[in-house]
Amino acid sequence: MSLIEITEVRKAFGDNEVLKGINLDVQPGEVIAIIGKSGSGKSTLLRCINGLETINAGSIAVAGAQLLPDELHLRALRLKVGMIFQQFNLFPHLTVGGNVMVSQTVVKKTGKAEAETMARKMLDRVGLGHKFDAYPDELSGGQQQRVAIARALAMEPIALLCDEITSALDPELVQEVLAVVRELAAEGMTLIMVTHEMKFARDVCSRVVFMHQGRVHEIGPPEEVFSNPQTAELKQFLGML
């Protein structure tokens, strides 16, 4: 059974239809890269999966549960699907440890000691255990993004959505974040990532989705999509025309 089933999803902002009937099924453990020009609807699709945008038509199901726009269903969904943002969005008033603990104690009502153990474990996993007591503004961009990953992981999601998570980073910091993602992929985490890192997509992903003007234009294993693009649009996007 598919872990995430996206069926005929449509989304419009006013008159501007951004998603024009998207179908995509994601199997457990798959790593999906969504590529495409800006404005093609990549990020919107990702945000729809997490209920940050409400869809106008179609359906999204995660692990069998339908995505419905009321708070109860949304929260249940978000416990299963974590999200990592381009701008990190760490909570600036909390320490690194506090960032990773707050959702556990508030949402899951985990005890403080247990939440701290989990937070330290996840921070170790992203190589930042020693920054537990630092504040976000004392960290580099790459470190902040790794904390954001640890924060999402601490909720033990079954899938992670990554929205251009390296786009706001200085070039030399990109690799440290990608290394963490690569490790997650190797451990079998289901990942859907909007990315501009083509090399990374080619190396790590099980499937690549090329979006164009609100539709899934091409989809397939990376070697096929990158080496043998079928459409002129994808060729142009990959710089092969």
Added chain:
Amino acid sequence: MSDFSTWDILRNLLLAARWTVVLSLVSFIGGGLLGTLLLFMRIGKVSAARAFARYYVELFQGTPLLMQLFLAFFGLGLFGVDVPAWLAAGLALVCWSAAFLMEIWRGCVDAVAKGQWEASASLGMGYLQQMRHIILPQAIRIAVPPTVGFSVQVVKGTALTSIIGFVELSKAGTIVTNATFQPFTVYGFVALIYFALCWPLSKSAQVLERKLNVAHRNH
């Protein structure tokens, strides 16, 4: 005719200044409580409450404080309620401060980056949890300097209540002038006392702004 020493003048003014301080405190604290209530109505999810809070602010920001004082003092009198000056002054100033404080604080809540809402939502937090653990702690930090700054406006606003006969610093100044015929000395002292009350407040607003901005710099 008896002579008044400078000390006589100053002593009487200082005694009256106590009421300026009391009225300022009542207005600021009462306005803060009412403003908090209005803030939650304004940023909450009940549309009728949101509309009420919005009209409330428009009403109190759109009319002069003096009119509000007159209405509280004379208006309630029309209904046969005998309103003492201190009550009308306190009531009007509380309502007036509440409107301004709510508007200041709403701006502070809005100033918290949208990504904070999204990140906390994506972690499964509900509206109240987001407010309590993520948004308000940051908004309060932003709100401290402008709130302290507004307290200066409250102190100066109390001067208007002299018109409905509440004896605070300004009214006392008028009374003392009428007895001493030394307006320049008397109002000079009145101004100095106001300054002594307000200057530390505006100064601390500046200091707080600098301090809290440091804690907030990468945001």
